[in-house]
Structures are given as structure tokens and as C-alpha cells.
Amino acid sequence: MVKINGKDVDAAGRTVADYLQGTSYDPRRIAVERNGDIIPRAQYGETVLQDGDCVEVVSFVGGG
Amino acid sequence: MIPTKEEWNKALCRRHGEELQQKFSSATVAICGLGGLGSNIAMALARAGIGRLILIDFDKVELTNLHRQQYKASQIGRNKTEALAENLEEVAPFTELECHTVRLTEENAAHLLQEADVICEAFDKAEEKAMLVGIVLEAMPEKYLVAASGMAGLGSANTIRTRRVAKRFYLCGDGASDVSEAGSLVASRVMLCAAHQAHTVLRILAKQFETE
Numbered sequence: 001m002v003k004i005n006g007k008d009v010d011a012a013g014r015t016v017a018d019y020l021q022g023t024s025y026d027p028r029r030i031a032v033e034r035n036g037d038i039i040p041r042a043q044y045g046e047t048v049l050q051d052g053d054c055v056e057v058v059s060f061v062g063g064g
Numbered sequence: 065m066i067p068t069k070e071e072w073n074k075a076l077c078r079r080h081g082e083e084l085q086q087k088f089s090s091a092t093v094a095i096c097g098l099g100g101l102g103s104n105i106a107m108a109l110a111r112a113g114i115g116r117l118i119l120i121d122f123d124k125v126e127l128t129n130l131h132r133q134q135y136k137a138s139q140i141g142r143n144k145t146e147a148l149a150e151n152l153e154e155v156a157p158f159t160e161l162e163c164h165t166v167r168l169t170e171e172n173a174a175h176l177l178q179e180a181d182v183i184c185e186a187f188d189k190a191e192e193k194a195m196l197v198g199i200v201l202e203a204m205p206e207k208y209l210v211a212a213s214g215m216a217g218l219g220s221a222n223t224i225r226t227r228r229v230a231k232r233f234y235l236c237g238d239g240a241s242d243v244s245e246a247g248s249l250v251a252s253r254v255m256l257c258a259a260h261q262a263h264t265v266l267r268i269l270a271k272q273f274e275t276e
Contacts, residue, residue, distance in 0.1 A: 029190040031197045033230045038201035058197075058229055060190040063216040063243035064101040064254070 004055045012051040017044040020057075031058045069158050076113040085113060087269045094118040094180035096168050096196055098144040100249060101212055102186030103134035104258035105265075106148060110156035112266055117152070117159060118180055119145050122167040132251040173199045177207070182265050185211035186258075190242070201233055210264045214238040215257035217246030224256045226264050228274040236260035 002011040004019075011019045016032055016039055032039045033056045039047050049055065067075070077085045093114050095102045098121035106117055121144045125135045139147040145163035152161060164176055177183055177200070185196045193211060200209045214237035215224060223238040237257050243249055267273070 026190075029194050031194055031201070031229075031233075033233070036230050038198070038230055038233065040202045041198050056229060058213070058235060059239075060193040060197075060211075060213045061216075061240060061242035062188060062190045063214070063241070063246070063249055064097060064099050064186055064188040064193075064212060 001051065002049045002053045002055060005057055011049050012053075014049055015045055016047045016049065019049065020044065023057075025057055025059055029060050031060075032056070033058065066157055072158050073113075080113070084270055088113045088266065089115045091181050091269050092116040092118065092179050093265055094120065094177050094183045095186055096120050096177075096184060097186035097188065097192075098123070098133075098148050099129065099186065099188055100132040100251070100254035101215075101258045101261065102184065103144070103148055104255050105184050105186060105262045106152060107134050107155065108259060108262035109265060110152045110159045112262075113156070114159060114265075116162065116179075118162045118164070118176070119148060120164045120166065120168050120176060121145055122165060132249055132254045168196065170195070170199055174203060177204065180207060182208040182210060182268055184261055184265065185209065186261070188243075197233070201230070205232070208232045208234070208265075208268050210234045210236065210261045210268070212236045212257050212261055214241045215254050216241040216243040216249050218248065218250060218253070219246075221253065221256055224253065224260060226260045226274060228276060234264050234268075234274065236264065 001008045091114050095106050123144050125139045125142050125147050135147050143165050145165045149161045149163055183200055187193050226236045229235050
């Protein structure tokens with residue numbers, strides 16, 4: 001199991017890009033953090049989520 | 065009459081304590097975007113006696129900015145960098161200001177942000193916020209980043225908060241209220257978020273880190 005934004009998700013073994021594809025996140029508006037570090041956008045396709053990973057997808061909204 | 069630099073520093077030390085003021089006055093903080101967030105962050109940090117502010121924005125002051133941003137009616141049409149520098153100098157004449165009237169991009173970010181200890185993301189568009197967060201956290205892992213997301217509308221002031229997302233990445237705001245859906249941005253709520261960002265900068269400089 002991978003903890004994503006506080007919830008257990010059966011995403012171990014999948015890449016970040018693969019996981020994101022099945023969600024409604026807009027990839028141009030997010031930052032993905034795993035176990036305390038930001039995953040570079042260019043590495044979403046090759047970063048494989050591991051069992052026990054703690055992931056946060058930060059989705060930005062407009063206004064400032 | 066404008067006080068001397070010595071009198072100014074003495075007053076700041078009296079309010080903040082010498083040790084804390086030394087940390088503030090030796091710091092360089094970059095502010096990316098000088099709108100509702102950035103102009104208010106800059107004002108709070110200049111008042112706190114931050115040594116040097118790097119101000120970055122390509123835009124000009126417009127009438128529709130004045131309801132929430134630190135500009136004056138007489139400054140409409142001026143570059144935001146220059147207008148804000150003028151206003152900051154009147155308030156805090158000894159804070160060193162470095163202005164860049166350019167659009168921050170992946171190409172020029174490393175150069176513009178090189179000397180900053182802490183970087184504030186204060187853009188308007190979600191895509192630009194995400195882009196800057198990516199650039200800083202990937203290419204400048206030694207720097208602290210304080211970003212903002214969600215301060216539109218008239219929602220409760222109490223939903224604006226600060227979170228430590230990663231080791232050097234802090235996020236302020238309610239995380240949800242998008243200006244395109246909320247339909248409004250009011251000075252009080254935008255300033256709350258800007259105050260969270262400015263306060264987080266001061267806490268980082270004082271090495272008082274959020275635990276979550």
C-alpha cells in the first residue's frame with residue numbers, strides 16, 4: 001500500500017505518471033512529494049511507487 | 065526627519081532582540097510576483113528589517129490591483145518593481161532592494177534567485193506556482209521555499225494556514241479556494257495568506273520550524 005494524501009492506495013509498483021493518469025489532477029498544476037522529497041516532473045514516468053511510500057500530491061489553485 | 069541607520073537598527077533590536085534582528089538583517093529573501101501576495105509579503109518583511117529583498121515581476125500597476133495590493137492610485141501604469149521599491153523605501157529606507165522587471169522562467173530562475181536564502185512564491189496562476197515550486201525544489205535544494213495556494217473568496221479567515229510539505233517547502237493558504245471559482249479576491253484574505261508567508265520566512269530565519 002502507498003499512502004497518498006493520507007489515504008491508503010493500492011499503487012505499489014506503479015509509476016507516478018501511471019497513478020496520476022487515473023486521477024483528475026492537472027499535471028501542470030501539481031507538485032508531487034514522496035517521503036519528504038519533491039519528485040522532478042521529468043521523472044514521473046520512471047519513478048515507481050514502493051510499498052510503504054508516503055506521497056503527497058500538492059494541487060495548486062489560482063489567486064494571489 | 066528620517067532616522068539614521070544606527071537609530072533604525074537600534075529600534076529594530078529593541079523590538080526583536082539583538083540576536084533575532086541579526087538573523088533578519090543578514091538575510092536575503094526573494095519575492096516572485098508582486099501582486100496581492102508579493103507586495104504584502106514585501107511590506108511585512110521590509111518592516112521586520114530583512115537585510116535585502118529581491119523583487120521580481122514583469123507587470124505594471126493596474127486599477128484592478130489597488131483593492132488588495134500595496135500600490136497607490138498615483139502609481140497606475142508604473143512597473144510594479146519600481147512602484148513597490150518606492151513604497152518600501154518610504155517605510156523602511158535601509159532595506160536593500162534588488163528589482164528585476166522580468167518574467168521568471170526556467171531559464172533565468174537560477175540566476176535571479178542565486179543569492180536568496182528563502183524564496184517566496186507569490187504568483188497568481190496555478191501553473192506558474194507549480195512551475196516555480198518544481199524549479200526551486202529540483203534545482204536549488206539548499207533553499208527554502210514558501211508558496212501559497214488558496215486565498216480567494218470570502219471564506220473563513222481561520223482556514224488559511226501554513227503547512228510544512230517537505231523539508232524546505234512550506235505552503236500557506238486554504239489549499240482549495242480557486243479565484244476562477246470563488247470569483248473574488250479581497251484584501252483581508254489575501255493579506256492573511258501573505259502574512260502567513262512573511263511570518264513563515266521570519267520563523268525559518270529564526271530556525272523555528274513547523275513540525276507539520
